[in-house]
Amino acid sequence: MKADFYTKSKRTNIYNSIFIYKVVSLFVLLLITVMLAYIVNKNKEFLSKTGWLIGLVTVSIILFAISFIIDFYILKRTASIGERLNKMAYLDRLTGLPNRYSCDLLFETFNDSDKLENAGFILMKINDLYNVNSKKGHAQGNDLIAEFCYILEDVGESYGYIGRNGGNEFILLMEDCDSNNADMFLMDLTKRLHGYNELGVGSPIEIAYARVLNSDEKVTRISELISKAYKKLKDAPQVLS
Template identity: 60%
Template sequence: MKPEFYDKSKRANVYNSIFLYKVISLCILVILTVILTVIFVTESDKLKQADDMAHLFIIIVGISIVLFTFSIIFDFYVLKRTVSIGRRLNKMAYLDKLTGLPNRYSCDILIDSFDSPDRLPGAGFILMQINNLTSVNEDSGHTGGNWLISEFCSILEEVSESYGYVGRNGGNEFIMLIENCDSTAVDMFLLDLTKRIHGYNEMNVGAPMEISYSRVLNIDEHKEKISELISLGYQKLRKSPQTLS
């Protein structure tokens, strides 16, 4: 999936709130520290000549400046860690752990983004699955099945980069959405994907990939909602799947 998709659809999480709170508190601490430092520097000579209470005030101000300075340094550290953790959680929230592709949540957001007057008329949807995944799981265990999924998704991600958006919509479901899509664009994508899969199978590095798919183009179907186009794709995959060959 293209990077700008994430920029437009990142969810707010608790770390955003912590980050905002720490920024505000840091600004306040910086201002207070500057004010106290100015007072300490400009008034200390006068206060030294005053009574014991004035001396006590100087000590308190000095200690406050030290504590505030330490707090500012600590806050900078917390902010840095918060940003790092927030980025990691955002990535985890949107990406499938096994394949690195956008996960089901991301796919839902992507699908919803196509439900608009400017994108829906030209939307193209391809639904894919690995036909022999069950047999690979039985013969090689889930480790072999996960390897096959990971290898297919690596190929899918590379091939799709010039065409549109891909994602793993859970389990053995992989989707492709293309903007301003016609039959030529779909044919070119499927041709490129087929070539890459043939090359992978010829290397005999593991179980061969057997991929089935369905395709629906809204320039042909004229659906009024993207959900209707997606449902039609699932129906076609169940009733009359096509095979990459």
């Protein structure tokens, strides 16, 4: 998986902006308070007439320090929550892969003619997932999805962009892809699935897939290439395990 696309949101993270603003503003207020204390301390004649002021300034500094620590803690937690929410918006909760929304954003970037010209798209689904969910429960089905996605991410990250484009739909979108690239990915994925199935640690994984290469299809929109893959998966799926 190409991490840059998914981890850098195109939108401004409002939580981080608030965090930075508050830290800067609190620092400025602290600086002003310290300067005031210094001026008061230097002006002895003024102090002799208004000795109570130094006590007030001291109390203000103490209260300000406590307030600063509390604000810093709250804002740090807020920024952390914002980061988690931002990730949740782009990543699938079960698998950690880019979710449908991320996939849609990715597809948009491939409408550029340079990327689209040699784009390759592989659409995959787990065969027998419905029966696993029905007979063994959704927990077993989720385990099966998670196991496959772990393998898919490990194999696919060196080939292109991967994601979970819905419940039982998994994608690999490649730049500068020819038949050899697609064949190599499918071969590597087959080896990993074969090794997993031989271990017998869970339900065996069998994958139905369809692949389309724009070097063959010559479409002008990425949506057309994706539609062709869905049609092939429905009408003439290929199988690997």
